[in-house]
Amino acid sequence: MNIKEFFQIISLLYLLFLLYGFLVISNFNFYLTLFYGIPIVFWVIWAKIKKESWDIYNKNNRIVPLTITTLYIFLLSLFWHNIFNFIFLGNVLLILIITKFWKISMHCYGLSAMSYLIYKFTGNVFLFVIYIFLLIITIYARIYLKKHTYSQVLVGTLLGFLFNYVLLNVLR
Numbered sequence: 001m002n003i004k005e006f007f008q009i010i011s012l013l014y015l016l017f018l019l020y021g022f023l024v025i026s027n028f029n030f031y032l033t034l035f036y037g038i039p040i041v042f043w044v045i046w047a048k049i050k051k052e053s054w055d056i057y058n059k060n061n062r063i064v065p066l067t068i069t070t071l072y073i074f075l076l077s078l079f080w081h082n083i084f085n086f087i088f089l090g091n092v093l094l095i096l097i098i099t100k101f102w103k104i105s106m107h108c109y110g111l112s113a114m115s116y117l118i119y120k121f122t123g124n125v126f127l128f129v130i131y132i133f134l135l136i137i138t139i140y141a142r143i144y145l146k147k148h149t150y151s152q153v154l155v156g157t158l159l160g161f162l163f164n165y166v167l168l169n170v171l172r
Contacts, residue, residue, distance in 0.1 A: 007141035010134075011055065014107050015040055017134055021114035025121040026084055035076060036088065039069040057147060059103040066096040087117065090167055094159070105148045105156035111135040112160030120168055 019040075022033040046065045047054045056062050070092050077085035091113055098104055115131035118124060139157060142148045148156075 004145065007137075007144050010137055010141050011107060011145065011147075014111065014138060017131070018110050018114055021118055021131070022084075024124075024127065025114075025117050032080075032082070032084060035080075036084075039065070039072055042068060055107070055147065059099055062099050062103075062106075063096070066092060066099055070096055087164065087167055091160075091163065094163055098159075103148070103152055104159065105139075105142050105153040107138050107142055108135065108148075108153045108156035109160040111138055112157045113164045114160075116161050116164045117168075120164075 019033055019037055022036050023030070026032045043056065043065050044054055046061075047056050050056065050058070050061045052058060052061060056065065070089065073085060073089040073092060077089060091109075095104070095106060095109060111131060112135055115128055115135060118131055119128040135157065139153045142153050143150060
């Protein structure tokens, strides 16, 4: 396996890292994690329709799945009230708004957000460090694979941490 293949695998495993993170922060609520996994299926189908790779490289092709994911989480939150729906909705809505104007790394955003949420909800420093390590590898991979620029991964990473910090510490 060469370095490019390794980074492609890491980029794909990103989705599993997010789902595992949802399991951890929801105290292993399988149903909640399953409901959060449904948009991932739609993303993969949408990528196939648009004849793109699963990570939807084209910024404009991200608008529809982000909009549908936002509506999905909004509807889910109408029937299932919990802080995770609020957090997920806020994050997807922010990424949707930014994506209308600029492309950021959703991989870096998602992993930085999840690493902060894992630390905030569990206090598990070991798992937090693992997610930071995965984030660092992902930052390098996204640049190496030419999926993003330095500024796109930097902004995605910083926004993931900062927005979730604001959601959980300032707005409460």
